[in-house]
Amino acid sequence: MSERPRLHWSTLGEPTLGLEHRWAGAWEITLDRAALPALPPRETDLWVITAAAPEPPPALVRAGSEAGALPILLVLPPTGGAVDPQALFQWSALGSVRWGPMQDLPPAPGLRPATQPPLNLTVTQALALGLVGIGPAMQEVLAKAKAAAATRATVLLQGESGTGKEIIARAIHSMSGQADLPFVPVHCGAIPDNLIESELFGFTKGAFTDARKDAPGKFREASGGTIFLDEVSTMPLGAQVRLLRVLQEREVQPLGGGGPVKVDVRVVAATNADLWKRVQEGAFREDLFYRLEVVPITLPPLRARREEIPFLAQHFLNRKAREHGLYPKAIHPSVDPLLMALPWSGNVRQLENAVERAIVLSAGRPVLMREDFTFLADRIPEGREIVQALPPMETFAPSGLVPAAQALDLPAEGVDLNQVVTDVEKKLMLQSLQVTRGNKKRAAELLGLKRTTFLEKMKRLDLEDVAPDGAEA
Structure with a gap:
């Protein structure tokens, strides 16, 4: 070959x-x-x-x-x-x-060849990673992430806790030409100060009391791929010096001696602290800060991207139902104004946990209602005002529903029973599609039908173009 x-x-x-x-x-x-x-x-x-x-x-x-x-x-x-x-x-x-x-001399490689053409982040892939980018703030984040993925530049992710920094780091890795190589996450704040250097850079046998064999360290484990350093601001100054050398020389020096080892790895660091403020306080090296901040990406808090909250909630609903082996559920449209009005101090992570709680505590009900999420308002001082300002539930009732008592009254002149049944069937199907936001699979489940039966009824009732399929239709 x-x-x-x-x-x-x-x-x-x-x-x-x-x-x-x-x-x-x-x-x-x-x-x-x-x-x-x-x-x-x-x-x-x-x-x-x-x-x-x-x-x-x-x-x-x-x-x-x-x-x-x-x-x-x-x-x-x-x-x-x-x-x-x-x-x-x-x-x-x-x-x-x-x-x-165009000349006789062949072109030189010049630019670093990609190991394989990377995949773009399609809508399906983005949702699989927990990313929803319909708003301008997240569109800017995803554009920077895609630009960074096309290179091997070091990336610094900044943002509040729970905004999804690790998800963006994984997306950068997935969009890069090294997507099939290791992605190694390291949560710096969870490693004791006296162990972080051996954890990151490895050690040789006999380097310390319990070093019974050589260990490569996280940087060498990530060789060719990406290492994600979460909460990098908590790293002690001694480890910062060694990290700076890795970024400058592209080599690690294991503890306990031996020669330096070359590493080819992309570094993505993340912090929820103001790293520049940490530099000014003397808790973080200024030279390391500049090495990390090659491609800075700031993730917006969830309160700055409220238009995405219903889509994120639906994504978490689908995922958490599968994780718990529960019957697929839908979120009633009346829930959206409540979720979009809350401050979300815990950001995306708080939303994910709230959806999971609502799924578990709603038992066998197929639709999550507003009351399943009011516990979120109980935790904040302005919660009562938020709930009182919400549109009434009647606002979200599908139009044209037939009141049950009146629908069963038989007028003196009689009725066309087939037509009445058809009208009720059509209205119930429209209501199920509205509640499930057009997801035909879940709409069929709400009515106790197979999806194929539901589609046949849609065709017979001329409802085929009423609503597009949802993400899992």
Whole structure:
């Protein structure tokens, strides 16, 4: 098998001048001569694209977003002349790009090749990681996370406790080209000061009383992947000195002697403290602060992204029901105003725990109601005012429901029984879809139907386009 790096050239229909043959000694080359490009093969190390047009075609933009961190070389025809600044901007938006002329000399690797083209964070993947980014604050966070994932830069995550810093760290790792390599979380605040250095950097046999064998340490365990240093502000000054050396030299020195060991690892650090304030107080090294703050990302508190609370609650509802082996439930729409009005001092973690409590204590009821969450308001001084200001429950009743007593009255002129049954059936199905936010699977369960039966009834009653499927429909 060839050990040459792999180059994929998308010519976009332009001539190659036979350069693929001249470059073949340095690269294993695949060629795509089509005007509409396809994705490079999975094992590609460098993607060469002929940039003769004033802007990349839409198909290339889509393919570039799927290729993620794959290095791109944009080559210009020899007679192309100077590049227009606007064209430069348009083409450079494809990703990790550099420019060069079409010439006999083969391109050098230059940019660090991705070990594999990383996956973008799709909506499904984001929800699987507990991420909801419909608001501008989280859109900015996810954009920075995606940009960081395309490199090996050190990331510093800052934000209140419970805002999901480890989730963002895992998302960065999942979007990177090293997603199949280790992700090693280390909670610095949970490790005693006298053990943190041996835990992080390893030790050799005999380094201390209980060192009966060599231990690699967390940095070497994360080799090739990502190490996540949570609550890095609690790290003692001695360990900070050694961490600074790791970041500067990319090598660890195990306790107890022996030579330094090279490590190739991305560092993602997190803190809920004001790290710069800790520097000014002398509790954190200033040089280490600058080494960690290469890509700073601040996570907004949940109260700053209230529009996402109903979606997060639904996500936690689905996940916690599966974890406890409970019957799938729905959240009544009347719950949303309460959840969105609360201050959420514990942020996303508090919301997750509240949803779990409501699921467990609601017993066999298939729908969580407002009263299942009022305990949250009881804990805060302004809780009574929040509850009193909520819209009345009647506001959320589906329109057009038939009152039970009147629906069963038989008028003197008689009724079309089939039509009455059809109307009631249709209204109940509409109500179930409203309560479950369009999730047909749970709507069917609320009515005691199989999903296939529910879909057949929707088709028969001409309700097929009333609501889209939910996340688990």
